[in-house]
Amino acid sequence: MIKSVLIIGPGSIDGLGMEIAKVFGNKGFKILTLSRNVEKLQKFKDSLAKENIHNAYWVSDIKNKQAVNQCLAEIIVLHDIELVVFNVSVRQPDDIVELSSEELLSSLETNATSVQNFINPLVPHLKKNSGAIITTGGGLGINPDYHKATLSIDKSVLRLITFLLHDQLQSVGVFVGTITVSATIKRNTQSDPAKIAPLYWEMFLNRKNKELLFEG
Template identity: 30%
Template sequence: MEKKLAVVVGAGKGMGVNIAKVFGMHDFKVAMLARNLDKLEPLTDELKTQGIEAYTYAADAASTESLTAAFQKIRQEHGSVDVLIYNAAILTAGFPTKLQSSDLMEHYQVDVASALHSANLVLPEQIAKGSGAILFTGGGFALYPMAEYTCVSVDKAALRALTFALSQEVKEKGVYVGIVTIMGSIAPGTHYDPADIAEKYWELYEKQEDIEYVFK
């Protein structure tokens, strides 16, 4: 039986590779997308040593053209995407009065607009099959905005709203949409260990009951 495919956009040594590992350990094949393959390929090799079928693709979340090309290649090589996890974000600080509108739009493209673009790249096939899932990485700033991280606060709030709106639209078509809202700073060996948080993505996918899991 052909393995299901999970795609992680914005893969790295933190949440991305841990999410891929969780789905891989549940017999998914995983494709990880990032701008820098030199940093990503050692993580992929690590997954392979654990018996996980893993692949890497170069893609820049700031460019819809780059994402489209990467997903086209994935579709050609592995078929349709069963689960999309969008984990890309720009997490730099900035107070409102220190930001230009162009700064806000640059962040928004990566944090929100490209999340929607990625979802729309996989949704037609998921809807046609009547099954599939889309998961987003949210953040506590969506609920408790901080002036020092204005762009992150605005974008995580927008991503959360997008999640709920998209879920309303596609739930009856057989596609599950959810978000893991992380209320603290991700770091191994802490309460916000990425390995522990990654389990919640699988939990949301497996149960497909709640739209949001707040990790606090």
């Protein structure tokens, strides 16, 4: 099988997920994407095809554990995954005073704790390949901002989950780390996604640091 990268939450065709896909695709990896937005997935697929990068996608709500398990069961049979990139970042209301506990938990599940739906099904597969998991973190997870309350909380929890997984899974040969983007990602700036994406290759290749910081 061709070695593959699974990107969970690939985003738009002009975002970070696309640049990560190009970095690995141009190094011979097949790109697999998973999201609930079929329209975005199709645009992503078509854009990669124009770059002659082999790719395929699956549609699933990442918060639905049963649906995720069904997708992963099919993916694992068809593809040899060496890297999983958790690149989910959905904006939610940001007024910490007005936020309900339900809104807070919903945001947290989407942007952080849903990563757990992928761990148990994928770790045995990744162990065979000495594979890796890389999450997309944010500077708000280190320095929170009440103007961006939910994202601050979500990125903080995702960072902690990543560190805990790193410490536990290194003993079985699976590397886990996070790229912490402490900048607003925007095209044609110092924080262009094309400048951030190579860090994922660096981390995947070197497996030394559980966190790499991009400050723009």
